[in-house]
Amino acid sequence: MTARPHPARPHSLRASLTPPRELVGFAAVGLLAYAADLTLFSCLRGPAALDPLTAKSLSFLAGCTVAYLGNARGTYRHARLSGMRPYAVFVAVNLAGALVQLLCLAVSHYGLGLTSQRADTVSGAVVGMALATVLRFWGTRTLVFRAEGRVGSWSG
Template sequence: MAGFAAAGLLAYAVDLALFTFLRGPAGADPLTAKALSFMAGCTVAYAGNALGPYRTARTRAGVRTFAVFCAVNLAGAAVQLLCLAVSHYGLGLTSQRADTVSGAVIGMALATMLRFWGTRTLVFHNRGRGGSWTG
């Protein structure tokens, strides 16, 4: 789990740094900046997981595997947004602190559990051993 966390932290740092650069000095619009930074973060996370905690998993590397990895990460992002939307719009908790807690704390915790499960179950799994990673 430590390797998964390390890869995730590095990917988060890349995502945040690239988004900040694209929105700031590069002058990109927010959606373009976020889409590009998200893909860069996914690429770093995929490489970090493939070369780190899941390096012994027997899986086919390639476009399909990377696409499934990105889909798992998009599902995690949707969980974070859902937590934020429920708190902000559904419960009326509209302060910056409430948004941070719901999106970046609660949402991130739930999204991380989903990403961990999805990464080990759907992306990096040992074929021929019941379809799940036994690491």
């Protein structure tokens, strides 16, 4: 008796599922980018004595660059990229994520009147970061590295 192969999953279902390798790669790259952002910000604020907004702007761009390169050469290495457009879209997606974090903090602090340091940390660094990460993952996967056959593929 010959074993029959399992029927293939419909393409639409396969395309909508996220392989664990993609999630792990995205998370690992994100942690590396966060470390680069934090380290550079600390150096620019400390020894370099830059003002906080300039330091954060530069460290944000450095973190975005680390994340873009890590995702382009690792997590989404099979995507076909050309020119500066993918990087610009990636930075825009990350700016949108930063705005989500600020919005969560603003709503909690100013809208709901939850003004303690703990409330600010929970709203900005926990709730805001979680929502921003979902947005960044979706935006990175669908707007930046959306090459045909790559998003949701099981090969790699």
